Structure formats: structure tokens, C-alpha cells
Amino acid sequence: MKPVKYTLIIGGLALALGLSVIASLAFGAKTIPFQEVIDGLFNPSVSSFNALVIQERIPRTVFALIAGASLGVSGILMQSLTRNPVADPSILGVNSGAALAVVIGLAFFHINSATQYIVLAIAGAGLSAFFVYAIASLGRGGATPIKLTLAGATTSTAITSMINLILLPRVQSLTSFRFWQVGSVSGATWDSIMTVLPVVIIAFVIAIAVSPSLNAMALGDEMATGLGVKVNRTRAISAIAGVLLCGSVTALAGPIAFVGLMVPHAMRLLFGSNVKILVPLSAMGGAILLVLSDVIGRVLANPGEIEVGIITAFIGAPIFIIIAIKTKVKAL
Numbered sequence: 001m002k003p004v005k006y007t008l009i010i011g012g013l014a015l016a017l018g019l020s021v022i023a024s025l026a027f028g029a030k031t032i033p034f035q036e037v038i039d040g041l042f043n044p045s046v047s048s049f050n051a052l053v054i055q056e057r058i059p060r061t062v063f064a065l066i067a068g069a070s071l072g073v074s075g076i077l078m079q080s081l082t083r084n085p086v087a088d089p090s091i092l093g094v095n096s097g098a099a100l101a102v103v104i105g106l107a108f109f110h111i112n113s114a115t116q117y118i119v120l121a122i123a124g125a126g127l128s129a130f131f132v133y134a135i136a137s138l139g140r141g142g143a144t145p146i147k148l149t150l151a152g153a154t155t156s157t158a159i160t161s162m163i164n165l166i167l168l169p170r171v172q173s174l175t176s177f178r179f180w181q182v183g184s185v186s187g188a189t190w191d192s193i194m195t196v197l198p199v200v201i202i203a204f205v206i207a208i209a210v211s212p213s214l215n216a217m218a219l220g221d222e223m224a225t226g227l228g229v230k231v232n233r234t235r236a237i238s239a240i241a242g243v244l245l246c247g248s249v250t251a252l253a254g255p256i257a258f259v260g261l262m263v264p265h266a267m268r269l270l271f272g273s274n275v276k277i278l279v280p281l282s283a284m285g286g287a288i289l290l291v292l293s294d295v296i297g298r299v300l301a302n303p304g305e306i307e308v309g310i311i312t313a314f315i316g317a318p319i320f321i322i323i324a325i326k327t328k329v330k331a332l
Helices: 003-026 034-042 049-082 094-109 114-137 145-167 171-182 190-217 221-226 231-253 259-271 275-300 308-326
Strands: none
Touching: 003 034, 003 049, 003 259, 003 275, 034 049, 049 145, 049 190, 049 231, 049 259, 049 275, 094 114, 094 145, 094 171, 094 231, 114 145, 114 190, 114 231, 145 171, 190 221, 190 231, 190 275, 221 231, 259 275, 259 308, 275 308
16 A cells, blocks of 8 residues: 555544544533534633533543454454454454353342453453363364364353353343443443553553564464464464453443454455554554444434444444455455
8 A cells, every 4th residue: 555545544544533532522412512522622621511511421432442442453363363354352252251251240249340340351251262262272283263263153152051041040130231231331430441441551562562473374374483473372462462452341331243343354455464554553443433333322312322332233234244245355
């Protein structure tokens, strides 16, 4: 891609990100003019009702940015890790493992704090991913992309059955889980954001660090080994980063579909297969998609709202089908 074209697309993404943030602060049960949004952001001394509404919406917007970016980067890691262009964080059982841990917490320990959700979700996601990786490592060839995909799908199905087994006799836990499972950023607070932020930052750093090795692995395991890449270690580290990103966000927002699937795929079609470039771009794209989905949910159901997980499914499914039909999937 030519540098000028590349710069224009990056600028367009940055502009879209800024506009989506403004829209998130402007739209809701009460619509606030854009000029007042700008004033409320850059002049915190203003004490009008609209300014207070803007201040209340800021944590939700910040968490939507963090969650979208995390899911986007988690998606590109999983797609590169498995060399599967239609993979998402659930490929290693991350979402299902996090969900099972949250269900156990709700059913048996009555968890109710952000920290408890995050710890349990990351632990569940990590154990599930480790289990999938261990199964895929059995036999000849080690944890190949195909074996990882099959092991992940099988494990996710088994975990879903366990979740239903735990929840069916427990009506109260089933109700809480259903609300969490829809996927929403409406409950974000500064405390929950500060709890999840260190985990996300660490995982982002890991993702950037392993990007060159993932580029080499796209050539094949044997070629990557010849270039000095420790393939199994890179897969393990990449999986850990993906688990931290997806697990921590899923703990607070619930499982949000299609962000980790569609955004990395779209970025790859625009910019090619260089993971070093795709990691930050997938973060931007995921943040834009999730914030705009949250805005759409508030506008369509005003003065109520439609949870962001429902909107991303409605947006992501048809768009991804169109991309799959009209565009030849590029090799990773």
C-alpha cells in the first residue's frame, strides 16, 4: 500500500474514532448538542445539567473504547495464532471458559464485584485455553492450527453443556447470567475501568512484542523455526495475551460477538497481513465498532437502550457474510 493511501486511511480511522466518542457522549436518553459536548469536555468547571450528563457518560465511553480495542487485538492474535482468517477469541474456548467461571461464581459464591468477575473470568478463560492447547498438543505435529480449532470447538460445546447443567435448577443465577450474557457496557464505572486497565495494558504490550514472531509463523512452522522463532512458546504467549484481553473485558461486559471476528478480518483486507500493523489498527477498528454500536443501541431504543452485544451481532453478521462472499480471503 502506498504511504499516502495508508496515511489517509489511518487519518480516516482516527477521525471516525473521535466522532464516535463525541456521538457516545451526545446521544442517550437525553440528546446533547455537539457544541455543549465539546464545552463539557474541555471546560469541566461548567456545572449545567448537560455537563453533568456528559460526565456520567464518560466512563461508559472509555470502557467501550477499551473493550472494543481489546476484542479487536484479541481477534487478530487468535487469527494469527491459528492461521484461520475467520477465527475469533472463542477459538481457544476463551469466551466459554470465562462464562463457566462466572456461572460458578454466580451460582455458588454469589459474586457481585468487578474484581471478582475479572479474576474468575480470566481464570476460567485461561484454564479453558490451556486445556484446549494441551489437547491439541497431543499426537504428532504438536498444536497445529487445525488441531487447535477442532479442540477449541469441542471444548466450547462441552463447557456450554456444563453451564446449562449448573444454571437450570438455579433460577436466580440464571437470571443474572442472562443479563450478563447479552453483552453491555452500560454498567462501567471508573473503579471497574481501573481494575481492568492494567491487565489490558500488559496484554497489549505482549501482543506488540510477539507481532514479529507471528509474522514469521505465517510462513509456516518449519520456516518460522528456521528463522529462529520458538513456535510453541510464541503460540503460548500469544494465547495468554488473547486470554487476558478477551477474558478481562468479557468479565465486565459479557460475551460481545463479532468484534474480534470481523474487525481484524476487515483490517487485513485493507492493510495486508503484517501483524505489527494490524495490532494497533485492530485496536482502533474494534474501539470504533463497539462505541458506534453502543450509540446505535441508545438511539434506536431511546429513551431506553438495546445492549451493545445485540447491535454488534446485527451489524457484524451481514457485513461479515458480504465480505466472505465478495472478497477473496487473503492468506495469513
